[in-house]
Amino acid sequence: YFVSNNQTNLTTLDLGCGRGEFIELMLENNLTAMGIDLDDGMLKACKERGFNVENKDALTKLKETESNSILVVSAFHVVEHIPFEYLQELVKESYRVLMPGGLLILETPNPENIAVATCSFYTDPTHQKPIPPQLLSFVVEYNNFEKVKVVRLQENKDLLEEKIPTNISEVLTGVSPDYAVVAQKESKNNAGINELLNKQFNTEFGLSLGVLTIRYQEKIRNLELRIIKSEERAMFAEAEIKALLNSRSWKITQPLRTLAKWSRLEKDTLPYK
Numbered sequence: 011y012f013v014s015n016n017q018t019n020l021t022t023l024d025l026g027c028g029r030g031e032f033i034e035l036m037l038e039n040n041l042t043a044m045g046i047d048l049d050d051g052m053l054k055a056c057k058e059r060g061f062n063v064e065n066k067d068a069l070t071k072l073k074e075t076e077s078n079s080i081l082v083v084s085a086f087h088v089v090e091h092i093p094f095e096y097l098q099e100l101v102k103e104s105y106r107v108l109m110p111g112g113l114l115i116l117e118t119p120n121p122e123n124i125a126v127a128t129c130s131f132y133t134d135p136t137h138q139k140p141i142p143p144q145l146l147s148f149v150v151e152y153n154n155f156e157k158v159k160v161v162r163l164q165e166n167k168d169l170l171e172e173k174i175p176t177n178i179s180e181v182l183t184g185v186s187p188d189y190a191v192v193a194q195k196e197s198k199n200n201a202g203i204n205e206l207l208n209k210q211f212n213t214e215f216g217l218s219l220g221v222l223t224i225r226y227q228e229k230i231r232n233l234e235l236r237i238i239k240s241e242e243r244a245m246f247a248e249a250e251i252k253a254l255l256n257s258r259s260w261k262i263t264q265p266l267r268t269l270a271k272w273s274r275l276e277k278d279t280l281p282y283k
Contacts (some may be wrong), residue, residue, distance in 0.1 A: 020081045023107075025068040025100075026088040030056040033063070040083065046071045069096065072103035080107045084115040087213045089146065090137050101153045111156075111197030114155065116146060117190040120162060122219045124182040155193035157207070162186030162216020169217055181226045186216035 017098050022036045027045025030053055036043035044062040047053050056063040064071075068088065084105040089097050121127035121140035131140050143160045150158050165186040194207060 019079075021079065022082040022084065023075070023080050024070070025071070025083065025085040026091075027056060027061075027063055028052050028086070030059060030061045030063065032059050032084055032086060032197065034059070036082070037061075047060070068092075069100055069103065072100065072107055075107045077106050078109045080112060081109060082113045082115065083108060084117075085121070086115075086117045089116050089141060090118045090139070091137065094169055098149060098153075101149050105153050105155060108194055108195045110194045114193045114195075115190055117163070117188060118205060120186055120189040122162075122189075123185040123187045124219075126187050130187075143189050143191070150191050150193045154196075156169070156196040157194040157211050159192045159211045161190045162218060163188040163190060165217045169222070178226070181219070181222045184217060184222050185219050187217065260271065 019042070019043040021044065022033075024032045024036075024043065024045040027033055027047050028049075030045060033043040033045050033056065033189055042062075044064075045056065046064055046066045046068060047056075048065060048067065050065060053065055066086065072083075079155075089100075092100070101114070101116075108114065112161070118141055119126050119131050119137075121131070121142055124228050143162075147158050147160055163186050166184055169180065169184045184247050192211075194211070
């Protein structure tokens with residue numbers, strides 16, 4: 011939107027930029043992109059590709075950045091590495107540096123996924139604590155962002171396409187293993203960008219534990235109903251058979267059935283011709 015309306019100085023800042031994947035994406039969309047990281051090895055890979063990066067702490071970089079000057083502030087798998095007080099300050103400073111209508115993107119492992127919360131999160135010793143989506147979104151909302159969206163990511167495609175979980179393991183481990191909080195700074199004078207993003211902010215992404223639980227409960231309920239219906243059909247058939255055996259017509263025709271039975275037996279014993 012900003013590019014198509016010929017706005018200049020559209021800059022994105024990627025905190026903890028790693029090898030520069032997001033920087034590359036921003037450059038492909040005709041934006042000015044810069045990044046910071048504390049890992050010289052990662053920064054070397056970025057510099058070899060000509061990216062604008064530097065070794066600097068995220069909060070330091072934000073505090074020296076001019077207010078209302080950045081289109082997108084992003085941090086992919088950063089917030090789980092920092093203390094909560096640092097996170098609060100990072101979000102506050104991000105709001106300040108973002109231009110009206112600008113976006114904050116914070117991606118992190120999703121503790122709604124039981125396997126992530128209890129095991130895989132701790133395979134990285136630099137991780138501090140898992141951050142629930144409700145907490146991270148609250149921190150962002152508290153710092154005056156106008157729109158806040160939890161976007162769940164990296165889930166199993168079959169489950170995403172409304173496949174019903176076949177067992178409880180899929181319920182516990184099928185939740186999106188990552189999520190991002192995406193937030194927009196208020197933009198009274200940019201109705202176009204607001205309209206463009208409204209659809210995205212109103213769309214549900216990924217799989218939550220609640221969604222998978224409901225699907226699995228529905229499957230169990232449908233199975234219970236099928237069993238109940240089968241039992242009802244069996245009981246009905248049994249009652250019909252009992253009624254038939256006790257009926258007058260069945261008793262009257264008993265000699266005929268006996269005669270037919272003996273006829274079949276006699277036919278079966280005849281020599282083959």
